[in-house]
Amino acid sequence: MNTNTGIEGNPIIKENLRFKNLPVRLLKLLFQSIQIIRERYCVITLPYRNRPIIKSVACNHPNPGIRKRAFELLGAQIGERTHFNPGIRIVNDYPDDKLLIIGKDVSIAPGVIFICNSGPNPDSPLSTKNEYVKNKLIKAQEIVIEDDAWIGAGAIILPGVRIGRGAVIGAGAVVTRDIPEYSIAVGVPAKPTKDISSYNNEKERLT
Numbered sequence: 001m002n003t004n005t006g007i008e009g010n011p012i013i014k015e016n017l018r019f020k021n022l023p024v025r026l027l028k029l030l031f032q033s034i035q036i037i038r039e040r041y042c043v044i045t046l047p048y049r050n051r052p053i054i055k056s057v058a059c060n061h062p063n064p065g066i067r068k069r070a071f072e073l074l075g076a077q078i079g080e081r082t083h084f085n086p087g088i089r090i091v092n093d094y095p096d097d098k099l100l101i102i103g104k105d106v107s108i109a110p111g112v113i114f115i116c117n118s119g120p121n122p123d124s125p126l127s128t129k130n131e132y133v134k135n136k137l138i139k140a141q142e143i144v145i146e147d148d149a150w151i152g153a154g155a156i157i158l159p160g161v162r163i164g165r166g167a168v169i170g171a172g173a174v175v176t177r178d179i180p181e182y183s184i185a186v187g188v189p190a191k192p193t194k195d196i197s198s199y200n201n202e203k204e205r206l207t
Helices: 011-020 024-048 051-060 064-073 131-137
Strands: 076-078 089-091 100-102 113-115 143-145 183-186 191-195
Touching (some): 064 076
Parallel strands (some): 076 100, 100 143
Antiparallel strands (some): 183 191
16 A cells, blocks of 8 residues: 655645744744835835825834825824834825825824815815815814824824824814813814813923
8 A cells, every 4th residue: 555645746745744843933034024124115115106105104014114104195293212013095186295294103093184274076066166165164174183192093283283292182083173182182173171280290280
């Protein structure tokens, strides 16, 4: 009875066996090197990609540093140690203008949308003939998020809004106007419900 399984003659299986014989530490270094090369390639080529690809990278890439770089290419200015979760979107049709300014140590949860400019279809009568829409609703204004702010999941930030230092925006809130520093704002539209400045350490308390 022939008990030969054909393993010795199969080049794919032989190659897999060769990998299995490599030390685990060496395999880890190999795959880490491959990952570093891929990410470096992404960073270098990102400025030359089209906007839909850059938006996709900003929203979905697993590396937060690469997501941050993609947001900068979409017209955002981002401070140090600011954390971007996946699923964040920026609406900005004017990427050469820095319409999204985010300070240092800001935390942004998944699903947040920054709407830097808004308007209907430019060929629509709403855009061309309706004076109220043209003068009041079509906007392209800077959004500013000051240092240490925390924006909850699914919040929507509209054009022209400034969120103060240390402010907390509740999940699902729609922010249509400025939020004072060190306050908690929730709801649709978002309204400040609590001042938390007195809870700061004595050295950091506002004067």
